[in-house]
Amino acid sequence: MSTMAMRLEAEIPALRRYAFALLRDHNRADDLVQDCLERAISRWYLRRTDGDLRAWLFTIMRNLHISAGRQSQRRGPHHDLDTVTLPGSPADQDHGIAVRDILEALDRLSDDQKSLLLLVGVEDLSYEQAAAVIGVPVGTVMSRLSRARQKFRSILDNKTPATLRRVK
Amino acid sequence: MMNTGSPIGEDDLQAYIDGKLPPDRQALVDAYLAGHPEVSARVTQQLADREALRVRLSEKFAEPIPARLRIANLQSNAALRRRGWYRSAMTACIFLGIGLAGGWWLKPEGVQINAARLSEAGFAANASDAYRTFVVEVAHPVEVGADDEAHLVTWLSKRSGRALTPPNLSAFGYKLLGGRVLPGGGAAAAQLMYEDDKGERLAVYLRAGQSAQTAFTFEEKNGVSSFVWVDQGFDFAVSASVDRAKLLPIATAIYQGMI
Incomplete structure (x- = not known):
């Protein structure tokens, strides 16, 4: 090889x-x-x-x-015809549960915030490496990381209204 | 220890969460968190969130690499694509070659392809037109007769802009009648008229032209055969009402003996 x-x-x-x-x-x-x-x-x-x-x-x-x-x-988003779910009566049991999966919470962050949480928090890149990937100075990485973690927590706490929340 | 004195910042807390705090700051941050339970709670929560994300994704990390992502497979895909491209390029070249060869083979006689040849074709047309105009002329086939050859030579040389001597075609039975000056598309052209003992006429038409050199081009139009070529700064045309085989040795002799 x-x-x-x-x-x-x-x-x-x-x-x-x-x-x-x-x-x-x-x-x-x-x-x-x-x-x-x-x-x-x-x-x-x-x-x-x-x-x-x-x-x-x-x-x-x-x-x-x-x-x-x-x-x-x-x-527009790509939907595979075979996997698309037809509209029907929505399931009720999800009410009040904003996030079932932690990745769903992650998805509500901006691209940069998402990438920072993953690159620094999961992939163990150094702040310098993360700064190089995102294309911003290290100082910016630090402050964005801080905001990203706060926002991530508040989404998990369901403090901020979920963007796709159903209105009844 | 340079940093020990500076106050705790948000970047310290993030580095604490990521375990990237320089050792000399560790104790300071620990002490700070001990004295600030609210901040401590937030940091602990964020540390837990970080860990939760890692745990959620650990399974994905542990998965074996799918075959399609093996570098060797990706490389052979790329090689296949390249080969496919190469093959279609080759096919295109072959068809282009066939097209060009076929076009060349099928091209009508006398149709010229490029620009240089087009101007040559115009020159050939001038030559054969001039031939046809004056070949039937009985009273004044030439302006200056061959009997005044010295004058003819100076005059034609002066008008055409280049030194020239009429070729001797007596070996082919043609006798010089004389010459005349004609418009030759930009420059003045000279026409030398010859006649054999049966009264058949032949014209050498020449014009100072490009310094390039080309091969003989044969043209036949309304029974008038012409050989055209460029040599030593002259455009040459030999025209007569004979066939190609008969005209070719004459053209060759002029080409070899002229100037």
């Missing part, structure tokens, strides 16, 4: 975890990982050899995710 393959494959579990946390869909997450890896392979010799491989890969993935998000904003 080549050095490139070895070094890239070592990062795949982390990339899949990050992608899944962003998309909350296993297939789409692996699609994103695949796009990211393909791009990394094609640009392997263009990367800065003294640079940080993890930060580089997460930057590629984040950029792909953001541009895909812009695309789906233009086109």
Whole structure:
């Protein structure tokens, strides 16, 4: 196995975890990982050899995710015809429960906040690496991280009204 | 220890949550939290949230890598795509080649393809038109007769802008009648008229032109055959009412012997 393959494959579990946390869909997450890896392979010799491989890969993935998000904003979200749920009478038991899954709470944060919680809190990137991925100074990372954690908690506390809350 | 004196900031608390606090700040933050139960509660909660997120995602991290994400597989995909691209490029080249070859093979005689050849074609048309105009002329086939050859040479050389000597075609039975000056599309052209003993006429039409060199081009129009070429700064055309085979040695002789 080549050095490139070895070094890239070592990062795949982390990339899949990050992608899944962003998309909350296993297939789409692996699609994103695949796009990211393909791009990394094609640009392997263009990367800065003294640079940080993890930060580089997460930057590629984040950029792909953001541009895909812009695309789906233009086109509208993609729904697979087979998995789409037909409108029916809504289930009642969810009332009052704002968040069933912690990833759902994560999803209500902005892109940058979400990425920061994941990159720093889960992927254990240094603040400098996270700053490089997001493309902001380290000081900005610190203050955004602080706000992101507060907002994350308040969503979990159900203090802020959920954006998609049903009105009765 | 430089930082020990500075007050506790939000960045200290975040670094505390992430376990990235420099060792010399650790004790300070611990002491601060002990004295600020509200902040301590918030930090503890955020620490728990961080941990909850890690736990929620740990399963995903532990999953085995799917085959489609193996680097070797991704690389062979890319190689296949490249090969596919290469193959279609090759196919395109082959078809383009067939098209070009077929077009060349099917091209009508005398239709010229590029711009240089187009101007050459215009020149050839001038030459054969001039031939047809003056070949039937009985009274004045030439302006200056061959009997005054010295004058003819100076005059034509002066008018066409280049030194020239009429080629001797007596080996082919053609005798120089004389010459005339004609418009040649920009520059003045010179026409030298020859006649054999049966009264068949042949014209050498020349014009100072490009310094390039081209091969012979044959053209036949209304029974007038012409060979056209460019050599030594002259556009040449030899026209006569004979067939290609008969005209070719004459054109070759002019090409070899002229100037």
